Amino acid sequence: MSDPTPGLTPEQLGAYFALMEVSSLLQYAVDEHLRADGDLSWVQFQILARLTDAPGGKLRMTDLADGVVYSRSGLTYQAGLLDKRGLITRSPSPDDERSVLVTVTDAGRDLVAQVMPGHVESVRRLLFEPMAGRDLATLGAVLGRVREHMRANPPRSAKPRAGRARNA
Amino acid sequence: MSDPTPGLTPEQLGAYFALMEVSSLLQYAVDEHLRADGDLSWVQFQILARLTDAPGGKLRMTDLADGVVYSRSGLTYQAGLLDKRGLITRSPSPDDERSVLVTVTDAGRDLVAQVMPGHVESVRRLLFEPMAGRDLATLGAVLGRVREHMRANPPRSAKPRAGRARNA
DNA sequence: TATTGTTATACTCTATAACTATA
DNA sequence: TATAGTTATAGAGTATAACAATA
Numbered sequence: 221m222s223d224p225t226p227g228l229t230p231e232q233l234g235a236y237f238a239l240m241e242v243s244s245l246l247q248y249a250v251d252e253h254l255r256a257d258g259d260l261s262w263v264q265f266q267i268l269a270r271l272t273d274a275p276g277g278k279l280r281m282t283d284l285a286d287g288v289v290y291s292r293s294g295l296t297y298q299a300g301l302l303d304k305r306g307l308i309t310r311s312p313s314p315d316d317e318r319s320v321l322v323t324v325t326d327a328g329r330d331l332v333a334q335v336m337p338g339h340v341e342s343v344r345r346l347l348f349e350p351m352a353g354r355d356l357a358t359l360g361a362v363l364g365r366v367r368e369h370m371r372a373n374p375p376r377s378a379k380p381r382a383g384r385a386r387n388a
Numbered sequence: 389m390s391d392p393t394p395g396l397t398p399e400q401l402g403a404y405f406a407l408m409e410v411s412s413l414l415q416y417a418v419d420e421h422l423r424a425d426g427d428l429s430w431v432q433f434q435i436l437a438r439l440t441d442a443p444g445g446k447l448r449m450t451d452l453a454d455g456v457v458y459s460r461s462g463l464t465y466q467a468g469l470l471d472k473r474g475l476i477t478r479s480p481s482p483d484d485e486r487s488v489l490v491t492v493t494d495a496g497r498d499l500v501a502q503v504m505p506g507h508v509e510s511v512r513r514l515l516f517e518p519m520a521g522r523d524l525a526t527l528g529a530v531l532g533r534v535r536e537h538m539r540a541n542p543p544r545s546a547k548p549r550a551g552r553a554r555n556a
Numbered sequence: 557t558a559t560t561g562t563t564a565t566a567c568t569c570t571a572t573a574a575c576t577a578t579a
Numbered sequence: 580t581a582t583a584g585t586t587a588t589a590g591a592g593t594a595t596a597a598c599a600a601t602a
Contacts, residue, residue, distance in 0.1 A: 232512070239407075239410075240411060263569090282584085319584085358530070363410050461564095487561080
């Protein structure tokens, strides 16, 4: 980090570490709130939030896996937990009998609504409070571009099927 | 996310999600490389890198816990693994008999050196390739400021002692 | 009493591979 | 044959609390 960093300028290195630390601290804080306010992990919250946002509150497992989890069995596990708690429902898709349609229940929507204010407030306080309007615009633009770049350039060892469904 | 987001503008929400996804993808990719090139996890790499960077290659467990891990037992666990592999050494501190001084071994330094090029190259390719010089400057500055803000504002439920040593 | 660190334990989450069923 | 999903299993990592030792 002092010297053995050929290929990255000190400025880049600093930005890299700052990014990793900020996201780590943010996720930790947010996770804590979700846990306390609704007994939800970050992954579970994301699943519920995506469903809440989807038309009809329904998504296929595959669509859901996309971006939330890095393996299918991981999603099955999390969906199992949410199902047990009555926050989602799973049923075979009419279109494709192989697919499973996941649907948020009313209880699921209620829980999201219950947890959202505190969640959002954490993010606002920790991430955006110290940020000027101009900074926000740049940050959003840059990170958006980086995200697209990363999605288009999956790690060389991207698994053909078990990998993050993002690559599918 | 469509509506239930009082307190965050759509722009903020977008930046928030982009940040989380970018850091998640980056960490995943980087972790994969570290694992493949040196059988190291991200946490283990951070420990070794910090030691490599420290004067004399030595740090106390407490200093090391700071920022790397969220519990002391977690650090003990990771240090145990690195110790077993001969990458670090642990010995009682002369100054304070309670403390343990962790030292990188030559093998540890070698491993860091071996892993660093690929690591840095991943980061460069994924994170900085799509980034303009001006973007980098802003990103670094903003994230640096956010990091300071977060360090100064630990989550309300910061544990008195078990918490991330950062708060100690 | 407070701090440093370890240990025991329990638990969560993840990933791999094998398997079923449908397209 | 390829895709969607589940299951079994095994392993990595984490957190809590209890503990010992030093300041």
